[in-house]
Amino acid sequence: MPDPILYIGNKNYSSWSFRPWIGMRATGIAFEERLVPFDMENGNPDFQTFSPTGKVPVLVDGDLTIWESLAILDHAARLYPQSHLWPENTAFRSQAMAMSSEMVSSFMALRSACPMNMRRERKPIEVTPAIAKDVNRIQSLWSSSLEKSGGPFLFGTFSIADAMFAPVVNRLDVYAFETMPEVRAYMDTMKALPAWQEWETAGRAEPWVVAEDEA
Template sequence: MDRLTLYIANKNYSSWSFRPWMALTGVGIDFEEVLIPFDDAAGNPNIKAVSPTGRVPLLQHGALKIWESLAIIEYAAELYPDAGLLPADRAERSLARSVSMEMLSSFRALRSACPMNIRRPKARIALPDGVDTDISRIETIWRDLLQQSGGPFLFGAFGAADAMFAPVVNRFEIYDLVDRSDTLAYMQTMKAHPAWRKWEEAARVEPWVVPEDEV
């Protein structure tokens, strides 16, 4: 079988890259990582050379190219069905896909106001309209799933849904957005995962600095 190659951008900033990287790494799927930084205001031409959208993440498997975080995760789940990216139970699998898709398509106020930044010191900011609503909805999703599964991850074991929400964990922490004990406990569980720690360690030593309004 051809080896998987995952093209990503800066680990400090790229929430879209973080999701599939965390998913594949978190369940032990082997892949080659190629990091292409977005350090050019006009867009790094090296990204455009490999990706039809001019963006990353992108997964290459032989001649096949798959872009967009959730599509990459779904492809990996099909390729490695025993890895546990998606729940074995059909109903839970459907729910995992639903909340993952909601994460992909929603929460624009939170994304815009609070970009991911691993190295950012923890500090609150003035929040525009809509962010509190996004926070409340995400906390409800987490709380309901954790109560249903018994934790420690959203569907018991670490999987795709956790990876899709991984950048939110960083946003909640660095902008000091939440104080519920169950939310904080889940965030600590995510941050303690070996894949999270590996990504964070790499992000903290990256040389690139990108203004927040360009992320």
């Protein structure tokens, strides 16, 4: 069977594309990458040719089309159990799902004020109470998981939870948030992944610029 096709947006900016891409790449799951840039005000009309929502990412696996980052990662985990994308430990697996789901639905202040940007100059922004609340919650989640698992990833080995929070690692880094030592060590571990470095290098080389890049 041919490899599944993962449609993604700009590597410099597309946080939702980054999540399934790094999850699959870091665990050795083969896929064909198709990048469709969104260097337009409202995305890209070409998205409609492969995406039921008009957004990225989308995974096309034979006759099956899957949208939404967490659903793509869960599909990959079930199709390739040898990837161990979900932790083998039952308790860890449930917590990883809870954390991943919280990432989908939460942290709106941080996500709005601090878009993912691989080539942004590292400098701080004005931190509002809402942003500080989000960052504190994230650091609490990470430090608690690292303490329980022993690291170096949130649940010991790389998992879907790490993939879902990968864009947040970029945000805390390039927007120069103060972090706890164990959080900084975790961020360094994520950034040292060959998959991370492959994505970041490609993102930095992209020609497309959107408004956030000028901020």
